[in-house]
Amino acid sequence: METKYIFVTGGVVSSLGKGIISASLACLLKARGYRVTIQKFDPYINVDPGTLNPYEHGECYVTEDGTETDLDLGHYERFTDIRTSRANNVTSGRIFQTVINKERHGDYLGKTVQIVPHITDEIKRNVKMLGASGDYDFVINEIGGTIGDIESQPFVESVRQLRWELGQNCLCIHLTYVPYLHAAKELKTKPTQHSVKELQAEGLQPDILILRTEKDIPAEMRRKIAQFCNVAPDAVIQSPDCPSIYEVPLVMHAQHLDEIVLRKTGVPVEGEPHMEPWMHFLDKLHSATQTVRIGLVGKYVELQDAYKSINEALLQSATHLDRKLDLVYVHSEKLDESNVDEKLAGLDGVIVAPGFGQRGIEGKFVALRWCREHDVPTLGICLGMQCMVIEYARNVLGLADAHSTEMDPNTKHPVIDLMDEQKSISNLGGTMRLGAYDCRLESESKAAEAYGSTDIRERHRHRFELNEAYRQALEDAGMRCVGRNPLTGLVEVVEVPSLRWYVGTQYHPEYNSTVLRPNPLFMAFMRAAIGQ
Ligand code: GLN
Numbered sequence: 001m002e003t004k005y006i007f008v009t010g011g012v013v014s015s016l017g018k019g020i021i022s023a024s025l026a027c028l029l030k031a032r033g034y035r036v037t038i039q040k041f042d043p044y045i046n047v048d049p050g051t052l053n054p055y056e057h058g059e060c061y062v063t064e065d066g067t068e069t070d071l072d073l074g075h076y077e078r079f080t081d082i083r084t085s086r087a088n089n090v091t092s093g094r095i096f097q098t099v100i101n102k103e104r105h106g107d108y109l110g111k112t113v114q115i116v117p118h119i120t121d122e123i124k125r126n127v128k129m130l131g132a133s134g135d136y137d138f139v140i141n142e143i144g145g146t147i148g149d150i151e152s153q154p155f156v157e158s159v160r161q162l163r164w165e166l167g168q169n170c171l172c173i174h175l176t177y178v179p180y181l182h183a184a185k186e187l188k189t190k191p192t193q194h195s196v197k198e199l200q201a202e203g204l205q206p207d208i209l210i211l212r213t214e215k216d217i218p219a220e221m222r223r224k225i226a227q228f229c230n231v232a233p234d235a236v237i238q239s240p241d242c243p244s245i246y247e248v249p250l251v252m253h254a255q256h257l258d259e260i261v262l263r264k265t266g267v268p269v270e271g272e273p274h275m276e277p278w279m280h281f282l283d284k285l286h287s288a289t290q291t292v293r294i295g296l297v298g299k300y301v302e303l304q305d306a307y308k309s310i311n312e313a314l315l316q317s318a319t320h321l322d323r324k325l326d327l328v329y330v331h332s333e334k335l336d337e338s339n340v341d342e343k344l345a346g347l348d349g350v351i352v353a354p355g356f357g358q359r360g361i362e363g364k365f366v367a368l369r370w371c372r373e374h375d376v377p378t379l380g381i382c383l384g385m386q387c388m389v390i391e392y393a394r395n396v397l398g399l400a401d402a403h404s405t406e407m408d409p410n411t412k413h414p415v416i417d418l419m420d421e422q423k424s425i426s427n428l429g430g431t432m433r434l435g436a437y438d439c440r441l442e443s444e445s446k447a448a449e450a451y452g453s454t455d456i457r458e459r460h461r462h463r464f465e466l467n468e469a470y471r472q473a474l475e476d477a478g479m480r481c482v483g484r485n486p487l488t489g490l491v492e493v494v495e496v497p498s499l500r501w502y503v504g505t506q507y508h509p510e511y512n513s514t515v516l517r518p519n520p521l522f523m524a525f526m527r528a529a530i531g532q
Contacts (some may be wrong), residue, residue, distance in 0.1 A: 003131035004169050004265040006140045007159045009204070011147040011195025012177040016212045017248075019072030021175055021239065022142045023079035024249040028258040030080050036135040037130050038076040039088040040069070041123070042144040047093040050432075055172065058305025058498035062511055063088070066435020072142060074309050078316075078514045079249070090126045092147040092151065097318040098122055115154050118449045124165075147174075148198045148293045160203040168266045174206035175239075177330035178213045187215055189225050196229040207264055208235045208257070216240065228364055235260055244285060247513055249278065277516055285319045292323040292530050295344060296352030297384075298365045299360030301329035303441030306487070308352055310381070313361060313513035314351070317526040320518050340370045349501075349529030351375040352384030354461070354508065358407045366393045377501035377528035382462050385504030388494060389466055393480045406464050415474075419490075433460050439492040439507065445482035446503050447493045450524030456483075458507035460494075466491040501528030 006025070010018045019040070026036045040047070049057050050068030061074040069089035076084055099122050103113045126185025131139045143159070145152040163170050176192040192211060199206060209231050211217055217238045226233040237255045242248055252258070253273065262269045294314055300306035311327060318325035330343055330355075337482050343348065352370050364384065368391040371378040380388040386404055393402035393415045401408075419433070423517035436457045441448040448454050466474075471481055471491065483505070496502040505521065513519035 001138055001267065002169050003134075003136055004138050004171065004267070005127065005131065005162065006138060006171045006173060006261065006265075008140065008142045008173045008175065009147055009152075009156065009159075009199065009206075010143075010145070011199065012191040014146050014178055016175050017239070017245075018142050018144075018175050019075045020079075020245050020248050021173070021252070022072070022140050023042070023075040025078065025254050025257060025261065026082075026138070026140055027079040027249045028253055028273050028275075028276070029138050029261070030082070031275050031278070032258060032262075033272070033274075034137060036080060036138045036140065037082060037084070037088065037136050038073075038080070038142065039084075039090065039127075039130060039413070040072050040076075040142045040144060041126075041155050042070055043090040043091065043149065043155060044091055044144075045093045045096065046091060047097055047354055048089070048091060052305035054300045054303055058303065059308040060461070061309065062434060062459050062508065064436040064459060066459075068434065068461070070144070071305060071308050073472040074511070078312055079246075081447075081514045081516055087126075087130050090123075092317055095119060095122045095126070095154075116157060117209075119154050120158045120161060123155060124162055127158065127162060146528050147195055147202070153202065155200070156202045157202060160414055163204070168264075171208070171261060171264050172204055172206045173210060175210045175212065178211045178217055178238075180213070187213065187217055187221060189221060189228070191476045193227055193228045200230075204348070206231060208237065208260060210252075211236065211238045213238055214241050221309045235264075244282075246278075246282060246285065249281070250275070263374070266360075267495055273529070281319060281515055282432070288319065288322050288324045290319050290323055290530075291326045292321075292526065293326045293328060293346060293348050293478035294318075294526075294529060295328045295330045295347040295350045295367075295427045296353060297330045297335065297350060297364055298334050299355060299363075301331045302354075309508070309510035310351060310353065310458075313510040313519055313522045314526070316513055316518040317522040321526055321530060321532070323526070323530055330367065335363035335366050337366060340366050344370050344374075344376070347376060348531075349379070349525060351525075352378065352380045352387055354382035354384060356383070356406070361387065361407055365394070369395055372496065372499065372502060374492045375494055375499050375502075377525060380504035381505060381510065382460075385494060385506050386464060386466070388502075388504040389415050389470075389474065389479070391494070392474060392477070393470065396477050397473055404464055406468070412469070415467050415470045416464050418463060419465050432463050435459055435493075438487070439461065439483045440486045441493065442480075442482040445480070445493070446495050446497070446501060446524065447483055447505075447521065451520045458505070458509055459505050459511040462506065466494070488514075503524065 011348045059071045065085045067086040222236045226236045364387040401411040402413040403411035441454045481491040494504045509519045509521040
């Protein structure tokens with residue numbers, strides 16, 4: 001079958017969950033046996049989100065091929081179990097950079113280079129790139145931003161042009177918001193009407209409308225919206241708030257979203273999507289009665305998206321083990337010797353989060369010392385693992401001023417240090433050790449037991465490494481380096497075997513954890529936390 005291109009735009013307000021809707025549709029189409037991928041177009045000028053801090057943009061998600069991407073790609077992978085890559089996240093910055101490089105190279109032969117057609121052609125080339133591989137039946141394209149933004153106009157214009165080129169192989173879904181006014185006790189459709197008008201003014205007519213809402217939208221009101229917005233009545237779907245984002249695929253299916261998409265793109269509708277494993281997960285999510293309390297120690301705890309993949313990996317693993325997750329955020333900047341007892345007591349397990357820079361670092365050492373001395377199952381991720389090493393060096397090896405050269409370039413004991421190849425790099429964008437690398441685990445280790453294998457591959461995002469000069473001393477003192485990169489020898493996993501479960505990974509296991517295949521290390525951590 002010819003590749004179908006589905007575009008998802010958003011209107012009225014941001015944060016409506018276009019990513020979740022796109023991922024849910026992909027999940028349903030995959031469950032019908034189609035080959036699906038999702039890509040995200042972000043209208044900002046940053047070439048990738050790797051240089052954006054979490055206050056601006058939430059978590060930065062890393063793909064296997066080492067691209068720093070938008071956190072929505074995390075949703076795509078978690079919902080579909082399909083890997084994404086550099087091709088799945090394109091920003092305005094990357095589009096402009098390519099066009100400007102071509103212009104400098106002389107590729108435009110004296111022509112004036114313009115938004116239309118040069119920028120739009122480059123956008124269209126990117127839209128069609130994954131489809132051109134022949135690997136996909138459906139390519140879902142999420143357009144970031146909100147309709148009406150200056151930034152997103154070249155993308156909307158490109159979709160308008162693509163509709164002509166692709167004909168029935170192209171479909172537009174517009175996601176809007178229907179607010180409920182408490183004072184008037186009424187749902188309001190006007191913002192949706194305006195949003196669709198705005199879209200029409202830019203030359204796009206949506207085929208399907210999805211209405212985000214906190215209240216049930218009566219059928220009569222949906223018919224009215226269909227009429228005003230020039231959309232078929234059965235193609236107006238509501239998306240109410242759900243207790244879990246993982247329920248959204250079923251809510252969409254109940255309103256036939258997948259069928260409507262197939263019908264409108266000329267694909268015969270046969271049978272039902274195979275959602276049994278997904279429903280099994282949801283059953284477990286709903287029926288769990290026992291709780292597991294996990295503390296997440298980090299400096300961005302007030303931001304709900306900063307540790308998105310960790311939150312989801314924890315939820316997935318807890319659910320698979322029939323536990324309700326009670327996630328307790330522990331602000332590392334506010335943690336010290338005087339309050340650590342009170343803040344960490346009663347936790348079944350602790351995660352020390354990844355991060356950059358000095359802020360909140362001392363709180364992480366306090367937390368780790370407490371976890372080590374109280375033998376609480378602990379997982380340190382990336383900076384969290386580096387902090388495990390520093391805390392161990394300080395308090396067990398007695399190297400009181402041990403540190404990472406990231407926080408203290410003049411430390412006498414740089415137990416965490418920059419890799420040689422990183423020392424000459426001055427640019428910040430895309431220059432870390434990024435993406436999936438092989439790791440060989442010692443067979444007698446908690447990590448190997450977790451994975452059921454000694455050869456694994458996980459994703460990285462860091463500059464600093466455990467300093468080989470201190471490895472022997474750490475091992476002699478009881479911290480074992482049980483995972484190494486087989487090519488470079490770099491240490492990827494540390495453990496303290498005398499403790500119940502105290503493991504640190506230089507890599508990020510959370511990037512590789514999906515609803516149907518939770519990450520094995522998170523599963524092992526969770527098992528330890530619930531005492532299995
Ligand atoms: N800041 C540390 C480094 O660059 C850890 C990065 C991280 O936690 N992702 O090595």
